[in-house]
Amino acid sequence: MTVAVTTTPLSQALRDETSRAHADAEGSDFMTRLMAGELSARAVAALTGQLWFVYEALERAVRAVAETPIAGAVADPRLERRDALELDLAEMLGAHWRDEVRILPATARYVARLESLDSPGAAPEIVAHHYVRYLGDVSGGQVIAARLGALYGVDPDALNFYDFTAIGKIPPYRTAYRExxxxxxxxxxxxxxxxxxxxxxxxxxxxxxxxLSARFPAGGMS
Ligand code: HEM
Incomplete structure (x- = not known):
């Protein structure tokens, strides 16, 4: 008798086991108010500034292990967001945006975690961070970009972060990523x-x- 060993495909397990965490992030006070038009272009800029710190660290971590079989399977320079974020911040805040953007404690903790993943043995964990940010950006990010433009008048020139035309059509890219x-x-x-x-x-x-939510309180000057 042979016993069939079935293991849920990793992409499915990841989706299933993070679905609650996704709902929490999507339903967070900041994201809810952002998507409801209750915040402002300043709040969009604040979010963009924090993402710049995150992607700077994420992309350094990914590049460091991109030659390993594990990280090499998903690493793709066309996904990199740092340059796009810098263009967006210059558009939103002006040429001196670096003087205005300050890292929040929670972002510093996120960055410290990414920086701690600094050996080839950490490739699986780096893939996890890669999945959470990039697959999210190419999925829900498209909806978010359209809303930010419509709700806050954010210029398309300040939304390069959400522009993934470099990877071609998104559905087949997502399928290939899952594979x-x-x-x-x-x-x-x-x-x-x-x-x-x-x-x-x-x-x-x-x-x-x-x-971010605490910095832009409901009913306050957002
Ligand atoms: C307002 C906020 C958000 C909205 C509206 C949103 C919406 C979506 C949508 C529509 C999908 C595609 C689902 C599908 O086609 O199967 C998706 C997938 C995803 N999102 Fe979000 N999302 C939000 C926030 C986030 C955040 C904050 C993260 C992570 C930091 C994230 C990470 C992901 C990931 C990793 C996936 C891919 C799931 C999978 O197929 O494995 N999302 N999101």
Whole structure:
């Protein structure tokens, strides 16, 4: 008798096991008010500034392990957002944007975590962070960009962050990304570590949203 061992494909497990964390991030006070038109272009700029710190660290972490089989499966320079964020910040805040953008404590904790993943052995955890940000950006990010333009009059020149035309059509890219995840050869420990880190990555994002929300209180000067 043969026993069929079935393991949920990693892309499915990741989606399932982060769906609650996704709902928390999407339903966070900051994101809810942002998407309801209750915030402002200043709040959009504040979010963009925090994302600049995150992507700067994320992209350094990914580049450092991009030659490993695990991270190499998803690493793609066309996804990189740092330059796009710099263009957007210059458009939103002017040429001296660096003087205006200050890292929040929650963002600093997120960045410290990314910086701690500094060995090839951390490739599974880096893939987790890659998945949470980039697959989110190419998925829900398109809806978010359209809303920011419509609600706050943010110029398309300040929304390069959400522009993924470089990767071609999004649905096939997402399918290929999921297939790349499913093709990863991981030990049980690596797989569990990757999924746990994806949950952590969502929590770091929610932490940033909570601090942004406090900076732009409801009913206050947003
Ligand atoms: C207002 C906020 C948000 C909206 C409206 C939104 C919306 C969406 C939508 C429509 C999808 C596509 C679902 C599908 O086609 O299967 C998606 C997927 C995703 N989102 Fe979000 N999202 C939001 C916030 C976030 C945040 C803050 C993150 C992470 C920091 C995130 C990460 C992801 C990821 C990783 C996926 C891919 C899930 C998968 O297929 O494995 N999202 N989101």
């Amino acid at each position: 790349a995840l499913d093709g990863l050869v991981l030990s049980d420990v690596q797989r569990a570590g990757l999924i746990a880190e994806a949950q952590e990555a969502f929590a770091f994002n929610s932490g940033v949203f909570a601090e």
